Amino acid sequence: MQRESGMKTALTELLNIEYPIIQGAMAWVADPDLASAVSNAGGLGVIGTGHDSVELVRKKVEEMKTRTDKPFAVNAMFLNPNIDEVVDYLIDEAEIKIVTTGAGNPSKYMERFKEAGIKVIPVVASVALAKRMERIGADAVVVEGMEAGGHIGRLTSLALLPQVVDALSVPVVAAGGFGDGRSLAAALMLGAAGIQVGTRFVVAKESNAHDNFKQSILKAKDVSTVVTGEITGHPVRVLRNQLTKNYLSVQKSITSDEKPDFTELEELASGALYRAVVQGDTKEGSMMAGQIAGLVNSEGTVEEIILDYITEARSIYKDRGKYFE
Numbered sequence: 001m002q003r004e005s006g007m008k009t010a011l012t013e014l015l016n017i018e019y020p021i022i023q024g025a026m027a028w029v030a031d032p033d034l035a036s037a038v039s040n041a042g043g044l045g046v047i048g049t050g051h052d053s054v055e056l057v058r059k060k061v062e063e064m065k066t067r068t069d070k071p072f073a074v075n076a077m078f079l080n081p082n083i084d085e086v087v088d089y090l091i092d093e094a095e096i097k098i099v100t101t102g103a104g105n106p107s108k109y110m111e112r113f114k115e116a117g118i119k120v121i122p123v124v125a126s127v128a129l130a131k132r133m134e135r136i137g138a139d140a141v142v143v144e145g146m147e148a149g150g151h152i153g154r155l156t157s158l159a160l161l162p163q164v165v166d167a168l169s170v171p172v173v174a175a176g177g178f179g180d181g182r183s184l185a186a187a188l189m190l191g192a193a194g195i196q197v198g199t200r201f202v203v204a205k206e207s208n209a210h211d212n213f214k215q216s217i218l219k220a221k222d223v224s225t226v227v228t229g230e231i232t233g234h235p236v237r238v239l240r241n242q243l244t245k246n247y248l249s250v251q252k253s254i255t256s257d258e259k260p261d262f263t264e265l266e267e268l269a270s271g272a273l274y275r276a277v278v279q280g281d282t283k284e285g286s287m288m289a290g291q292i293a294g295l296v297n298s299e300g301t302v303e304e305i306i307l308d309y310i311t312e313a314r315s316i317y318k319d320r321g322k323y324f325e
């Protein structure tokens, strides 16, 4: 395969990678197979840790180290009940150089991460949290718009990204809706130093996501995703199916009591991500995917996907550059 020359940005310089593309830490998908393929192809592979035990995180990190000698990151996800032990392991034993964080505020761990020489890249969904992260030592931030799959904030990438770029000095990475080279070019134009890609990597050849889940993304249209769980304070974007129909109907029946009862919702959601991603249950499983799923129409290896982003972004720049002359 024709190798593209690298694309130098503040992010590639910070992380010592070839292309300004970070792989999202999708629970059950972002394993060492996918993450090592991304790192070996010149992006930043990220090991997802979802609700993992510390033993499982250790296994994944050890496996990753046998698969790549390129930079990689581990994601710390704050809805994980084992988060304290996972962070202790990452700081004290894992000997890793980069951490991304998601679904919460990493402030209480920041000093220890920095003391251990670990670069920290929190995922944020607001200007306020982005500024706070920079102030306490974040090396870069990922700004995630509500177009993204999984747990999301309230603002769109197009509105949020330039506001964070204006507010920060550290590199800003755009996430949520960045499904091809056009969006990489657009992100760079808005002042980002790179993008984070989730949904498009779910369908990569090296991704171990169940084929039924991959096919659902490949078949998805622009309107195929819905947001569930807003009522619980944890909005999650997923592909529409029987589960979301049931979930949204229960959600609608819950009145705005002082103490609403979420038991039925919790039962519907319990284990639902595993059912979709690992067992291939596209009816009752939770198929987290971004709005960009409608644009993801072909599989391809991780290397093909990354080079596709880079060649398309470069060709867009050449073609559209004429408007700015």
Ligand code: TUI
Pocket: 027, 050, 077, 079, 101, 102, 103, 104, 105, 123, 124, 125, 129, 144, 149, 150, 151, 152, 153, 234, 236, 273, 288
């Ligand atoms: O973390 C994500 N996406 C995720 S995590 C996840 S795991 C899960 N599994 C089952 C059910 C529900 C979730 C699935 N998808 N993206 C990064 C992200 N972080 N998006 C938004 C945020 C965020 C939100 C609030 C970051 C910080 C934050 O802080 C609030 C605060 O405390 O200030």
